[in-house]
Amino acid sequence: MSDAGLLFLQLIVPAATATVCMIARGSARVQHSIGVMGAAVALAAAAALLLRVDSVGVLAAQAGGWAAPFGITIVADRLAAGMVLISALVGLAVAVYSLRDLRDGALHWEFFPLFHLLLLGVQGSFLTGDLFNLYVWFEVMLVASFVLLTLGNRASQLEGALKYVMLNIVASALFLVGAGLIYGKLGTLNMADIAVKLQDPQEAALLHTSGVLLLAAFGLKAGLFPLFFWLPASYHTPRVAVSAVFAGLLTKVGVYALMRAYTLFFAAKFADLQALLLWVAAATMVTGVLGAAAHFEIRRILSFHIVSQIGYMVLGLALMTPLALAGAIFYLGHHIIVKTNLFFVGGIVEHLRGTGELSKLGGLYKHAPWLAALFFIPAFSLGGIPPLSGFWAKLAVIKAGLEAQAWAVTSIALLVGVLTLFSMTKIWAEAFWKRQPDDHKPPPRPVGARRKLIPLVLPSAVFASLTIVIGLAGGPLFAFAMRASAQLLDPQGYIEAVLRAGGGAP
Template identity: 55%
Template sequence: MNPQIALPILIPLLAGAVSLVFWRSRSMQRFIAVAGTAGLLLTSLWLLTTVNRDGILVMHMGGWPAPFGISLVADLLGAIMVVLTGIIGFAVALFSLATVGRGHEAYGYFPLMHLLLAGVAGAFLTGDIFNLYVWFEVMLVASFALLILGSEKAQMEGAIKYVTLNLVSSVIFLVAVGLLYGMVGTLNMADIARRLATLEDNGMVDVLAMMFMVAFGIKAAAFPLFFWLPASYHTPPVAVSALFAGLLTKVGVYALFRVFTLIFNQSPGYTHEILLWGAGFTMLSGVLGAAAQFEFRRILSFHIVSQIGYMILGLALFTPLAIIGGVFYIMHHIIVKTNLFLVSGIVHRLRGTYQLKSLGGFYRTHPWLAVLFLIPALSLAGMPPLSGFFAKFIVIRAGIEAEAYGVTFIALLVGLLTLYSMIKIWAEVFWKSAPPEGDVDPYPEVNPREMWLMSAPVVGLALCTLFIGLNAEPIYALAEASAGQLLAPERYIEAVLGEAGEVRP
């Protein structure tokens, strides 16, 4: 048995439960938020270190061996994703102390945040396809509740679009799970992969693959059903937006990587061709949407869509280098995108608006914030030597080697248009002169403690971006090892279906 696998799930669940016990104590809820997310980060780092050293870890719940019981599985990809969950959870928890008001806290902001983190970690670590659905629903419930905290009109409109499309995705996912169980008689993903390899009805397998592709594509905000994301992510408090931007769509991307490397790898020429087209349209539609916006968070929301395309492109090309690029891109993007949303939150706290036309002058009044914006912004655009350059370079090189010249050209074009969007934000928010005082409503000054709490996670995430860019070799090696496991599904199957709790490299 490897009980440490369960800790990244149990800690946020326990933190959320304790927060409910101290419902009336604001100080205790805030302390538990920081302590719980710090515990999640530390245990996830421990898990990644162990997996990197010993290989795939498996925990069979209740002592029931697979495939009869529920299994938790931590391979390198799952462990990496849990570490990123811990980093983002801790950063957002600190930021929330300065930006989430008493009203939102009274309605359960911190318990819901912990529940969301537990759902995300559970999705990354489950070895059971039905429990993946369960963790998706835990995330959906928590995220919907976080979206509507405050009950403002814009929030309700965004939440309705968000939950409607995600419920459609959940229905497709559940139907696909039922059909899959009817075909193979098991829900354990390793056992499903082993049994599907022996089936002769490849047509039905391809139908199921397409159902899972649509379900996870909606949750990842891939083309064409991505519009729920830019319609909703700009409406809640910015801490919620940052948490969603960093993690929620990446769970959909992770699920695509998991099922299309482990389960549905029989017809890559068919399924991955569709993924390739989807990646191209996702990149292009997202970046064009961002270019047309003049609201800080809406621009960033559309860029989530465009950047998802790069990750799916890595999976669609399905070569070792492409999978490495996809994993590397996920690691880079989660850090960068969360940080950009946090920067937008500081701008809003200082001026009271996200509208670019009503902003300006930050380079002169807050030069440190301008630098903190440039680091993730230029990284998102793929400028060297930041993390985004290496992520884009690996994926584009993989596209050239695979002779996918059309989608590779789109990836290069999207990089240029991303740079245009970041320059637009820079010019409007930081470089141009501030509007005359009579044109904007005065906004309360931020006290030094609040500014420190908002700035600390932004600085930390910016340092992570610089670390990935300046130390790309060890990050590349980690992504390469993860890709090696994904492209050798027999190692995952052997680890899960072997003796209970046995660790296999």
């Protein structure tokens, strides 16, 4: 297959799966198998893309054959291809995980079409080389997430969605204004072309407004302090399958956009913002972890931990050394797997006991030791215990911080690591070790419950083993992260690939 075809395939597969799932809504069995198969095909396509990109460097293709910078470029460097692969992996895992809710009737036929449209938005955001196109992919992702969030119509969901929707629409307006001002000033929206034009310091002089607007827009999507309030207000309200995919992917798209901005098209503006980003990262880590400490429901605790972990990734970005960026990239990958898995496990707990509130839980270690193992691995990886994946991610970011002599921020990062562990042991002690409280008896297990658990346990077990594998054999993966980071820090190859790429209609 041609390179252009390979790039467009990443978008065609989810789009086609969503369409077919919509057509096949009459038969649940057919729709569910198509929904899962589509996700599997997307994973295979993403793996093929990553292999190709890692050997060539950068792949670029022009949509509709319009040469850059006039048309829309679809482009994949190592970071983008890696993100596409890991998102496709989460897509497949969540598709399997959701089968349980779909069969129970807790989710209906709308789920799979929307889910694949959400993945389409995510993959599009990773692959686009055009700022306005990025805005459009963000909207595709947002609109799908709005509806997914409200599937079920419970009062808490509507309330969570209200906060999520309002704040995200404001961020979209800011993004649009920022992009519009860039076009007004530079006459281009192609990211590579913007980067070329901004190498001239005179051109860069009047772009502070756009820079700050885009920082606010991307920062809100990423869940940075002080813009994260929509996240812990909404992520614990929908069905677990929906929570898990949100937790795994959506904020990371914001982090990715920040990385793209400050290594490519706003690289010239980065020096002005470095100090701000460092302190925003520190504040994000601290507020997230303290928010988690204040909560006593599994999914609420986990939601706040998303915020705190985003701080580490942005810290890596803000340090902007090869090691720090590689650490941030490694962190992104590790975090997507671990966080999705923690939501999976939280969902299994809610499924077995009917609640995620720690005061009503207990005795899970005795009744379901396998579940304790499934929780233990991602939880202690999140806390940064060696030899699990989180340890290497934290180690890289913190080592880079020490090398850059950012003492204050680095010590905050270390402290937050300890507090993360505290939160995880809180869940462990309350839900798994403590005796089941006498006034909250677990619901009786229905007949055939074991078999019904398979779609819930399988993705979680696979992700848990991935966490161990990344931890034990992290060398090649970290080497890949270093290659991706080197590519980000020297965007010349990316720029040349985009501006040179020939037209290639799908």
